[in-house]
Amino acid sequence: MCMSILYVSDLVKRFGSVVALNMDGRSLSVEKGEIFVVIGPSGSGKTTFLRCIAGLETPNKGEIVIGGKEVFSYSKNINLPPEKRSIGYVPQTWGLWPHMKVWDNIAFGLKIRKMPREEIAWRVRSVAKSLKIDHLLDRYPWQLSGGQQQRVSLARAIVLEPSLLLLDEPISNLDAALRDEARIWLRETIKNLKITSIYVTHDIREAFALGDRIALISDGLFRKVGTPSEIYRSVDDPVLASLLKFNIMKGRIAGIYRDSVEVDIGGATIKCTASSNLKEGAEAIIYFSPRDVVIGDGDLELDVISITFLGEYYEVMAEISGKMIRIYTDRDLARRRVKARIESCTASNVFT
Amino acid sequence: MINLIFKIASVFFATIAVLAIGIIIYQSFLGTAFYEKNLHITIDSYLSTLRDHDFYRALIGSLAVAALTLLALPIALLAAIAIHKIGVYGARVIEPMLIIPMFISPIIWGFAWLYSYGPAGVFPNMWGDIYGLIPTGIISALIHVPNAYVIISTSILGIDSSYEEVARSHGARALLVITRVVLPLIRPSIVFSAILLFILGMEQFGIPLLFYTSVGGLVLTTYIYQQQVLSITPNYPKEAVAASILIYMAISLLLLQRYLAMRLSRRYTVLGSRARSIAKIAVSPVWRGVATAAMLLYLILAVIIPLASLIMRSFNPLYGGRGVFSLDYYITILSSEYHRGMIMNTLEIALIAASLGTLACIGFSISITRSRNAFESRLFDMVSTLPRAMPGIVIGLAFLWIYLFTPLRPILYIPLGIAIAHVTAWSIMGTRVLVSSLGQISPELEEVARIHGANASITLSKVVLPLVKRAVLISFLVMFIYSIRDYAIASLLVMPQTMVVGAFLIMSYGSGEIGVVSAISSMLVIIILAITIVIFRLGWKPYG
Numbered sequence: 001m002c003m004s005i006l007y008v009s010d011l012v013k014r015f016g017s018v019v020a021l022n023m024d025g026r027s028l029s030v031e032k033g034e035i036f037v038v039i040g041p042s043g044s045g046k047t048t049f050l051r052c053i054a055g056l057e058t059p060n061k062g063e064i065v066i067g068g069k070e071v072f073s074y075s076k077n078i079n080l081p082p083e084k085r086s087i088g089y090v091p092q093t094w095g096l097w098p099h100m101k102v103w104d105n106i107a108f109g110l111k112i113r114k115m116p117r118e119e120i121a122w123r124v125r126s127v128a129k130s131l132k133i134d135h136l137l138d139r140y141p142w143q144l145s146g147g148q149q150q151r152v153s154l155a156r157a158i159v160l161e162p163s164l165l166l167l168d169e170p171i172s173n174l175d176a177a178l179r180d181e182a183r184i185w186l187r188e189t190i191k192n193l194k195i196t197s198i199y200v201t202h203d204i205r206e207a208f209a210l211g212d213r214i215a216l217i218s219d220g221l222f223r224k225v226g227t228p229s230e231i232y233r234s235v236d237d238p239v240l241a242s243l244l245k246f247n248i249m250k251g252r253i254a255g256i257y258r259d260s261v262e263v264d265i266g267g268a269t270i271k272c273t274a275s276s277n278l279k280e281g282a283e284a285i286i287y288f289s290p291r292d293v294v295i296g297d298g299d300l301e302l303d304v305i306s307i308t309f310l311g312e313y314y315e316v317m318a319e320i321s322g323k324m325i326r327i328y329t330d331r332d333l334a335r336r337r338v339k340a341r342i343e344s345c346t347a348s349n350v351f352t
Numbered sequence: 353m354i355n356l357i358f359k360i361a362s363v364f365f366a367t368i369a370v371l372a373i374g375i376i377i378y379q380s381f382l383g384t385a386f387y388e389k390n391l392h393i394t395i396d397s398y399l400s401t402l403r404d405h406d407f408y409r410a411l412i413g414s415l416a417v418a419a420l421t422l423l424a425l426p427i428a429l430l431a432a433i434a435i436h437k438i439g440v441y442g443a444r445v446i447e448p449m450l451i452i453p454m455f456i457s458p459i460i461w462g463f464a465w466l467y468s469y470g471p472a473g474v475f476p477n478m479w480g481d482i483y484g485l486i487p488t489g490i491i492s493a494l495i496h497v498p499n500a501y502v503i504i505s506t507s508i509l510g511i512d513s514s515y516e517e518v519a520r521s522h523g524a525r526a527l528l529v530i531t532r533v534v535l536p537l538i539r540p541s542i543v544f545s546a547i548l549l550f551i552l553g554m555e556q557f558g559i560p561l562l563f564y565t566s567v568g569g570l571v572l573t574t575y576i577y578q579q580q581v582l583s584i585t586p587n588y589p590k591e592a593v594a595a596s597i598l599i600y601m602a603i604s605l606l607l608l609q610r611y612l613a614m615r616l617s618r619r620y621t622v623l624g625s626r627a628r629s630i631a632k633i634a635v636s637p638v639w640r641g642v643a644t645a646a647m648l649l650y651l652i653l654a655v656i657i658p659l660a661s662l663i664m665r666s667f668n669p670l671y672g673g674r675g676v677f678s679l680d681y682y683i684t685i686l687s688s689e690y691h692r693g694m695i696m697n698t699l700e701i702a703l704i705a706a707s708l709g710t711l712a713c714i715g716f717s718i719s720i721t722r723s724r725n726a727f728e729s730r731l732f733d734m735v736s737t738l739p740r741a742m743p744g745i746v747i748g749l750a751f752l753w754i755y756l757f758t759p760l761r762p763i764l765y766i767p768l769g770i771a772i773a774h775v776t777a778w779s780i781m782g783t784r785v786l787v788s789s790l791g792q793i794s795p796e797l798e799e800v801a802r803i804h805g806a807n808a809s810i811t812l813s814k815v816v817l818p819l820v821k822r823a824v825l826i827s828f829l830v831m832f833i834y835s836i837r838d839y840a841i842a843s844l845l846v847m848p849q850t851m852v853v854g855a856f857l858i859m860s861y862g863s864g865e866i867g868v869v870s871a872i873s874s875m876l877v878i879i880i881l882a883i884t885i886v887i888f889r890l891g892w893k894p895y896g
Binding site (some may be wrong): 023054055056081082084085087088089092093095097098099108109112113155160166211 | 679698794797799800801802803804806807810814815818819
């Protein structure tokens with residue numbers, strides 16, 4: 001066991017015969033002050049992971065340690081209820097109690113802990129001030145805007161000074177315009193308070209903007225854990241690729257070099273970095289970003305199928321060797337057939 | 353531990369519901385009374401009861417009344433279309449007048465019909481002889497129109513108007529839209545209403561007692577009542593067989609309803625996640641006028657005249673309903689210790705039943721909606737619905753036996769005895785209100801409370817209950833109304849010291865105390881109307 005704030009190992013959660021989370025044989029730890037983002041498509045098991053840590057679901061196997069305290073252990077038959085785990089929680093719809101004013105929402109956990117009244121007042125005020133909601137304390141949740149509600153929900157969680165803060169897509173309910181602002185604000189706030197956080201989302205941009213580390217989960221399995229740049233630089237997983245809207249193509253290894261491989265995609269060859277041990281002649285999958293396709297020169301010939309103007313750039317759907325790919329470009333293409341090259345791509349033999 | 357109290361209440365009433373239904377069915381398979389020695393299981397009682405001529409007459413009588421009760425269906429259907437689709441004038445007044453009668457007990461309706469259209473009524477024999485099988489069935493149908501109306505209304509309001517608008521813009525006239533679009537879409541609710549009406553008709557006790565027994569007719573409920581109350585030596589096995597047969601029929605019909613609900617829901621699902629728009633079908637003002645006039649005529653004849661006659665009669669000592677105004681009957685009632693005690697008993701029992709019932713309803717609804725154990729949730733759902741398969745008279749009989757032959761006997765002589773039977777019979781009403789209310793609370797609200805330090809009890813008392821307090825209050829009032837309107841359960845459980853209004857009305861039938869009966873009934877109607885208005889004001893919706 002290490003000195004991390006959260007340590008999880010061998011966690012398995014089944015719903016009937018469906019395995020929603022499978023960390024059997026694996027462990028994961030989150031260090032103090034870290035923002036750890038869990039990203040995955042819907043139904044991937046990310047919320048189940050969060051709920052197991054919170055104590056809202058009982059895992060079928062494994063152990064969970066929060067702040068050095070064992071809160072769940074299947075083998076030792078330990079399972080602390082949610083209220084004994086010293087956690088703060090910001091749910092997706094913020095979960096503000098509509099019958100309580102903002103003040104009572106924030107003070108709820110403090111009152112339950114039977115703190116002296118003066119201390120409750122002091123704590124609520126200072127948290128509200130730091131989150132710039134001190135003028136809203138006398139209002140009901142339904143009198144607040146979405147952004148304000150989200151702040152109140154966060155205030156309610158951090159006023160308890162929890163060892164671990166759990167956030168379940170807390171900004172997905174905001175308007176697109178507010179979301180960018182909230183992302184920056186949230187990271188700054190959490191970092192300033194130095195609270196260790198687990199943040200669950202399905203939005204890759206949110207994950208990159210907020211996370212110190214990112215874990216990719218799909219089908220209940222943790223597939224990748226790393227810093228945002230590590231994750232972005234090594235896209236060799238179909239789930240990650242689809243979250244990032246990367247292009248995925250099948251091909252065959254045509255040549256192996258020291259630091260790259262050549263992949264034949266049927267009529268054309270593309271040079272890629274190899275993410276795993278590949279053999280000449282073997283089947284492979286290549287991943288590349290729509291931005292990494294440079295139009296104008298190169299060996300590849302593309303048939304442009306559609307062009308959509310999206311304001312900052314054009315999204316082009318084009319066919320290459322009978323397969324459709326997506327390209328982002330600043331140029332308005334008039335011609336039906338264009339030349340192109342792929343600047344950067346990853347080849348992998350992972351089939352999922 | 354507040355949730356422990358709810359748990360205990362729900363487990364207690366679940367157990368007693370199973371015990372009540374169990375004792376009836378157990379007794380039906382015994383040759384002798386269940387408290388005797390040397391009992392053995394046999395179907396002899398079934399065989400001998402089936403050979404009983406009176407039982408046959410009662411069975412056929414029950415089925416006939418049930419079939420005639422189906423006449424409520426076309427009236428309810430037309431009323432629902434008139435209000436929701438054609439848009440009658442003054443629907444805000446007309447609709448409550450259509451629904452509220454649901455809360456007034458059949459025995460009071462019986463007296464209302466007797467004092468309006470009966471031989472000594474305000475409009476003597478206006479529709480001909482009011483006694484006999486056919487009048488019994490028709491009156492039973494008329495007082496159950498609201499029950500069918502609320503089911504059909506739910507369904508009509510579930511149809512997105514775009515279906516009708518498309519038909520309209522493709523050339524269909526209003527009548528065609530109703531017959532070709534609206535009616536086919538609400539077909540399941542018509543079937544459900546028919547099943548419900550049949551069950552209600554079969555379980556009917558007060559109406560047949562007033563209008564059918566006097567001409568020598570029998571239905572299963574009056575058969576049981578006669579066997580238990582009017583015969584010198586009650587024949588337990590025979591009563592149990594008659595009661596069990598009522599239970600079997602009701603359970604089969606309820607299961608049929610569930611089966612159809614599952615089968616039909618897929619074919620007729622018209623609700624998407626998209627917000628619905630509900631609009632009236634545009635018809636000419638003439639047709640709206642015609643529909644309004646028809647609705648008013650129905651309400652005047654079937655609701656207003658009977659109730660007004662009942663109230664008029666209570667202020668009028670002279671036979672025939674035309675004479676001087678007098679408060680004599682009210683003065684008689686209020687100055688008589690017996691009558692005053694009876695009214696106080698009724699209110700006391702209703703208060704106990706509503707309080708205990710609310711605890712049970714909260715317990716049931718929390719187990720149904722919040723239990724993490726699917727089996728527990730289903731079990732409570734089923735057990736709380738179980739008493740629906742038992743007519744009031746059968747519940748009364750079951751509790752009489754439970755009290756007489758178990759250590760619970762002392763509570764038969766105190767108000768608690770009847771109150772427990774009332775809670776068992778009607779906790780499902782409050783449970784439904786709470787289940788739908790709890791279903792609207794996002795689980796996140798409770799989860800956040802748990803994670804932030806509240807245990808299950810605090811979460812319940814600080815978060816869940818404050819959020820459903822209106823529903824809790826509505827459950828309390830609904831249970832209160834059902835308790836004071838009861839006559840069937842009390843008619844078997846009542847003791848001199850626990851005499852209640854409902855049982856008194858049953859016993860006064862034929863006693864000639866018309867004035868006192870009408871005055872007490874009127875008082876009950878006023879109390880029920882007042883509480884019903886409060887319930888409506890609290891936001892209770894009969895449907896939708």
